[in-house]
Amino acid sequence: MWSQRAYVDFTLKKRATLSALFRGLSSATDACDADPYLRRAAKFHGERADRKCPVCKGEKMVELRYTFGDQLGQYSGRLKSLQELDEMQSEFGEFRVYVVEVCNECGWNHISSSYLLGDGVTRKPPRKQRTIEDEVG
Numbered sequence: 001m002w003s004q005r006a007y008v009d010f011t012l013k014k015r016a017t018l019s020a021l022f023r024g025l026s027s028a029t030d031a032c033d034a035d036p037y038l039r040r041a042a043k044f045h046g047e048r049a050d051r052k053c054p055v056c057k058g059e060k061m062v063e064l065r066y067t068f069g070d071q072l073g074q075y076s077g078r079l080k081s082l083q084e085l086d087e088m089q090s091e092f093g094e095f096r097v098y099v100v101e102v103c104n105e106c107g108w109n110h111i112s113s114s115y116l117l118g119d120g121v122t123r124k125p126p127r128k129q130r131t132i133e134d135e136v137g
């Protein structure tokens with residue numbers, strides 16, 4: 001990602017969660033509480049993480065990347081692939097990416113990092129497109 005900036009590493013917070021887990025303060029079911037939506041997204045859209053799951057040591061850890069930003073308009077909050085992000089960084093001035101790691105074996109999930117992408121040129125959000133929800137609702 002050529003335009004990556006304002007990188008926030010959540011490793012410390014993750015360590016805190018993990019040590020609490022291993023000290024027995026929170027049960028494994030609390031920490032591994034990926035909701036069905038997140039688990040489904042991880043199964044079909046996740047991109048393989050280059051590290052093992054910190055809880056079960058499994059190798060089926062994936063990363064999901066969610067995008068947020070005013071300039072994304074109604075598309076803020078969408079899940080994007082690395083390839084899509086690569087295209088988006090030239091199409092939008094600024095948006096934030098949250099990387100969530102999810103284990104497809106035990107369900108462990110946590111934000112692992114966050115950063116800004118974009119070419120720095122401020123644009124108006126795209127015009128709202130009519131969606132099927134508008135037709136129905």
Ligand SMILES: [Zn+2]
Pocket residue numbers: 053054055056057058103104105106107108
């Ligand atoms: Zn796991």
